[in-house]
Amino acid sequence: MxxxxxxxxxxxxxxxxxxxxxxxxxxxxxxxxxxxxxxxxxxxxxxxxxxxxxxxxxxxxASKKELAMEVADYYSRIKISEISKTAEGRTWEDFIEKLIGDMIKRAKQKKSFGCPLAVLGMEIAFLEPDIADRYYESIKKVVGIFADVFRRSGISEEKAVLIADHALAIYEGYLLFYRISKNIDELEKLRRDLKAIEGSLSL
Incomplete structure (x- = not known):
């Protein structure tokens, strides 16, 4: 009260x-x-x-747009929370195994539709740029989480930020392929290629 x-x-x-x-x-x-x-x-x-x-x-x-603003905040909260909790205490390989493994389970149950931050952000990017900005800010937070996991995995500060950007591009690219194709193999490739990033580094 x-x-x-x-x-x-x-x-x-x-x-x-x-x-x-x-x-x-x-x-x-x-x-x-x-x-x-x-x-x-x-x-x-x-x-x-x-x-x-x-x-x-x-x-x-007052309008569908006002509701869409709330939806952007809703997806930001749940996705950032989900990815952050998955990342806690994990190194990169363990983090990716858990994150993408859970995603594959949902996909097999037909409960996965791609990354809402990117999917909705792209759709309204030029129609509702102020809403798209909210999705962009959330995506940058995902990059920050990726960078933190790389640092915890022993990657230097400078490399962690650069590689996190690269990892996000792979992440969103394969999720887009999955959304278009509905083919779970795209998520398996996502898991494979994200894991390979760490192994390809000279630390």
């Missing part, structure tokens, strides 16, 4: 149900944007998946 000055300073119970509805809308939109594309997903599609009324949508969001 919190104090509301406009209510005489009395304690006010937060609208838990309202916040859950908003989060539910963001999660449903995030899934549809990634699976079907931002432009191909209309507000009615989101309402149908979320099971809420149009009035409820406009209570929380």
């Amino acid at each position: 919190h104090y509301d000055p406009s209510n005489g300073g009395r304690l006010v119970r937060p609208n838990i149900k309202g916040e859950k509805t908003k989060e539910h809308l963001v999660e449903c939109a995030a899934h549809l944007f990634l699976q079907n594309g931002y432009n191909a997903t209309g507000i009615n599609d989101i309402l149908s998946k979320a099971g809420v009324s149009k009035g409820s949508f406009y209570f929380y969001f």
Whole structure:
């Protein structure tokens, strides 16, 4: 609970149900944007998946773009958290085995659609550049995580940053190939080539 000055300073119970509805809308939109594309997903599609009324949508969001901003923040939180937790205490080879291994498991269950940061960022890059900027900032954080793992693996500071950029290009490239082809072999190649980066270095 919190104090509301406009209510005489009395304690006010937060609208838990309202916040859950908003989060539910963001999660449903995030899934549809990634699976079907931002432009191909209309507000009615989101309402149908979320099971809420149009009035409820406009209570929380003034427009589809405003919702898309929230989706960008949502994907940033979950992907950065996922990659960071996977990276904790691991060297590069172990990190890649866990990260891509989990991705392959999801792909076999038909629950993997590529990297949302790159997929959605590319789609709206010229249409909604302010939203695309949010995805770009998140992708830079992924580079930072990669660089940290390289440092922990004994790579020098200068090389770690350069190689992390290269690793990201490989990572996003193969995920794009996978999204287009739906072929899990592309993820196997991703695992192979990311592991090979470390072995090809002269430390």
